[in-house]
Amino acid sequence: MKMLALPLLIALFHSPVCLSVTVSSSKPKVEVHEHTDAVLSCEFRTEKDQSPRIEWKKRGKGVAFVYFDHKFSKSYTGRATIEGATLTIHSVTQKDSGEYRCEVTASGDHVNLGEATVTLNVLVPPHVPSCEVPSSVFMGSDLELLCKDKLSVPPATYRWYKDNKALTASADTAYSIDTNKGTLKFKSVSKVDTGMYRCESSNSVGAPKSCVAQQLKVVEYPLTMTILIAGAAGFLALVLFCCICVCVCRRRGCCKKGKKTKSTKSFSPPPPPPPPPIRNLKHYKQTQSFMI
Structure with a gap:
């Protein structure tokens, strides 16, 4: 072998x-x-x-x-x-x-x-993000602040700051933060939300980058605007009240139109006119004589 x-x-x-x-x-x-x-x-x-x-x-x-x-x-x-x-x-x-x-x-x-x-x-390390913060907003309105860094790889995560203090959303706060999309949302802004806001983007490649802080003011509605809103609300309330009244009236039959009743008296034709006097005496025969 x-x-x-x-x-x-x-x-x-x-x-x-x-x-x-x-x-x-x-x-x-x-x-x-x-x-x-x-x-x-x-x-x-x-x-x-x-x-x-x-x-x-x-x-x-x-x-x-x-x-x-x-x-x-x-x-x-x-x-x-x-x-x-x-x-x-x-x-x-x-x-x-x-x-x-x-x-x-x-x-x-x-x-x-x-x-x-x-x-x-x-x-790609983080770049300076673009931040959208309005200069003023009316009190009580909802608000959304935007932040975006389109160049960083891997995609950046975001953090918001107010007056150089990091914001952390919780169940007790009046705002919410999406760290992946870069949004900061308020349901109803108040005077305490006035301040300087900025956003910071970061990833695992380089140092975080932040946009320039921008001032946000929460203002009350002007007096004329308040009067107009109150007047419009009162007018709408009056129209609604009138509509309710009409509906209630129709349901109760108060608004039905009266029908015309026919007369119960019967119609009697006028009596016929009297016959005309007899003028032709040729055929008149005297049946009795009158003697005085």
Whole structure:
């Protein structure tokens, strides 16, 4: 058995093995801070072709070339280098985030195409958020203050301050805070809500950033406005009262229109006129004589 196994092993070592190009990445997910270098690794092995064609593509709405025909595309010229098949992008920005594909083509291999995918995520520290705080608001009205930082990666969380004191919402407070959306909501503002308001955005990448504090004044309605509101409310109350009265009256039958009653007296025609006097005496006969 040993004598038979040795020739088989020798034959296997000397027999041609059909290999294909293989491509891999030692780090398929890369996270770097903005304005630093991003190294997208790509290692390959070929069967015969020692000078394969190497291409890098970025996938977005479509597929765009990064490296093709031994040169970089315009947007990467001067800020990217390649060593072997590993790509390095210098001073990356948020626009560089995305999915990259390394393709190696070895025309002499049995299977001549291999590829590996690397995802790049560029982390961006907080920016100064945009804050929307009205200068004044009427007492008793509802109010929403807005804060937004659209550039930070990962997305920022928010915190509101009044007169440089952090606001913390609870069941007892007259306001609510959404730390993910950056909103500060009041159900009914009062005089005590007057003050300087500012918002702060933060994430895990860099130091928090805050907008400039803005003055908010809670004012009472002017006298003329109060009179107009009171007059309008009184008018509406009067109209409502009249409508209720009409409805009650109709239900009780007080508002029904009287119907005309027909006369019970019967109609009697006038008596006929008397006959006319007899004027023709020719046919008159005297039946008796009168003697005196």
